[in-house]
Amino acid sequence: MLEIKNLHARIAEDGTEIIRGLNLTVKAGEVAAIMGPNGSGKSTLSYILAGRDDYEVTEGDILYNGESILELDPSERAAKGIFLAFQYPVEIPGVATMQFLKVAMNEQRKARGEDELTTPDFIKRVKDAAATLQIDPAMLRRPLNVGFSGGEKKRAEILQMKLLAPQLCVLDETDSGLDIDALKIVSGGVNALRSPDRAIIVITHYQRLLEYIVPDSVHVLHRGQVIKSGDKDLARVLEAEGYTGIVEAAA
């Protein structure tokens, strides 16, 4: 589903290279975990996948279902089924959550040539999805993410993911700032979305999240490259021994 080939990317503003020849393949149905120390390029990779224009790809390619997505803007990528759950979801005052959800769902449907949702159908979908994530409907009447706690913001991200039903989900440190109860709810939401035709990339610092969302593959990112790949046991090794050993072995 996703094939990243020899990707090089830098910060557009100052030319600092962050991703330096990254290769990664994720198949449909797979849950891939990306781990790595601070500054290894994990969040940058998630932004590049989503199409943020603060980064420039200088070499290599990203193929999604066999097609390069480098020329697509973020909304076109989203319409094709790529979803990024943000590490820090932004608060947008003045934009009502429900209005935003409706616009987002309908614009994606429109881009795929589907009919817009009727209002009752839309409301029912939101209510059902919110209930499974234990989201208080009062929260949805507020402006987007405004005044939400850290845990509420992460749950709202998973709610959007559920409603938009993407094919490729990228979760950027979804566990940061979550207490253990919220972590269980969020992981439950993600696990419910596991399916043979969907791929999920989980970016995290810690092995803790992977106790709840058990990955099929684990990849270690360092200085903008995947330096080691393995199965879920690799995450346990990292938790026990830290990144130093693997980094030194790769050097």
Next chain:
Amino acid sequence: MNIQTKPPHTVAEQGILDSYAQMMGQLPGDAPVTAARDKLLGAFSAAGLPTRRIESWHYTDLRNLLRALPGAASGAAQRTDPVVRGSVVLPLIQGQSAEASTPEGMDLTPFIDLLASGEAAKMLVARDADDLVGRLNGTFVADGYRLTVAADQAIKELVEIQSVQSGGQVHNRFDASFGAKSSATVIERHLGDEAHPGLSTAITTLELGDGAEVTWIILQDCGVEDQRLAQLNTRLGAGATLKVYVVNVGGKLVRQELNVDVAGEGAHFDLRCVNLLAGDSHTDITLTLDHNVPNTTSKEIVRTVVLDRARGVFQGQIRVAQIAQKTDAQMSCNTLLLSDGGEFAAKPELEIFADDVICGHGATVIDINHDHLFYLMARGVTEKSARALLINGFVDELIEELENEELIEALETHIAQWLIDHG
């Protein structure tokens, strides 16, 4: 010997003098009214249109901006649906009052009757030496409405003063008084005609008795070539609450003055102003706000969206008298500047003579937030829609403070339409 020569009248100034000569005998009013008009015109003739040398007009060089007067009225103006369905409409077609149903609990008098009877003569005065709007409007005012709400009356129905203009000149007065503990919501709406540019002036006077609660919404929906000079003067009694909304979505040259006297203890004044500016328009909001007694509060928020080569101005002056202890006055002015050719000038002023007060002001000028845009687009919202959502959100925040859901929806629809037209 020192000879001072006054500059000759500009084309527009001469046009104003000529208009008065042509209307001799046609403007309503008895002898005192006519004398008041003559006096105001004399003062206008001597001073002319204000230039940037006059401090209160520094950012709106009217002599330069008001180049010519419009042609005659087209005769095409006609009543339209109110902003909120079911409102009681007080029509002004090309500036003239027409038959109106009176909202329950309100007394209504066409202003032309007050001119004819001479009762209006004492109202035809300028506020000060630089009060161009007072002079012009007082010279030419032909009609409008007086609204009177008795004490303890709650006006349930929404009232819409609907002024529709198609070219020519329109000069109106709205004189409203609200008795103690009364309440009402009034929309003062001015509509122009894209095809026929016009000039209009309006002076609105709101007198709030003790404990009165009033929401007054000025919806300026002029044509793109219209010129409009408006003034709102108000005085708040003890414990009164006045919310003024100003929504500017049209006009080539617009000046809205507000002069607020918070005169009774415990009174609260709110201003929420939304300016949507495009083309090469010039829009000026000028506020003077006096806290004259202890324990009063006020809050002003001005939000402006600037496109194209449009220019906006906000002058906000808060004056706190020495006895007005415990005043809490907050003023902010936020501008979304979306083009390189656009301009916005903000001039907040605080003049405080009391020592135990909280007063603050802030001004920001920003572009669309890049992080917000990326977030929305990452959810599949196209760039155009995402920008529209964010611009809408920036101004809708103020509209949503209103308590009437239908009114919120109607105003937000108006704003959304403007963005679609100019997006």
